[in-house]
Amino acid sequence: MFNLKNKHYIICSNSYIELTLVMLLYPVLALIDLFTKGAEWNTYVHHAGILAGIIFITSLSAYFLNTGYLHTNKFLLRASFFVFAFHSLPLFLIQKCSFKLFQPQSDTFVLLLYLLCPVVTIIIGLLLYFSLMKYLPRFTDVITGRKVIRNI
Numbered sequence: 001m002f003n004l005k006n007k008h009y010i011i012c013s014n015s016y017i018e019l020t021l022v023m024l025l026y027p028v029l030a031l032i033d034l035f036t037k038g039a040e041w042n043t044y045v046h047h048a049g050i051l052a053g054i055i056f057i058t059s060l061s062a063y064f065l066n067t068g069y070l071h072t073n074k075f076l077l078r079a080s081f082f083v084f085a086f087h088s089l090p091l092f093l094i095q096k097c098s099f100k101l102f103q104p105q106s107d108t109f110v111l112l113l114y115l116l117c118p119v120v121t122i123i124i125g126l127l128l129y130f131s132l133m134k135y136l137p138r139f140t141d142v143i144t145g146r147k148v149i150r151n152i
Helices: 016-035 042-067 074-086 088-102 107-135 137-143
Strands: none
Touching: 016 042, 074 107, 088 107, 107 137
16 A cells, blocks of 8 residues: 555554544544534534545555455556546546536436546546556556656
8 A cells, every 4th residue: 555654554554443433533523514514614624524534444444454355456556546647637528528418407416427427537547547558568657657768
């Protein structure tokens, strides 16, 4: 995953107390955020909830990796930077086109489009990465930072 001062988070995070604390903190902050919309201090609660959510997902992933319920997918691991670098403009275009094409009238349909557009973007990014690795592997290695061209 990632290192901070030569400490691997996944290996070092065996604390059930940390996971339990974050599992309790995140829903509480999410509910407080939901019920205090409009209050001037809600921004702080919202940002704290985002941070708690990130820590929650990371801790939950670490727990499942440590217990063996999850295993890393090598393809997704290699493709993650490409999808991250690729996603912004296609996501914007897919959202804009889908909202113009479908013109949602209900909140449910808006929510469905809001959730499906990133999924479609990620799938397109993974397919593009797979195609680039198959047909242009050296180019893909260079643009994703896996190999550096030394003899230029």
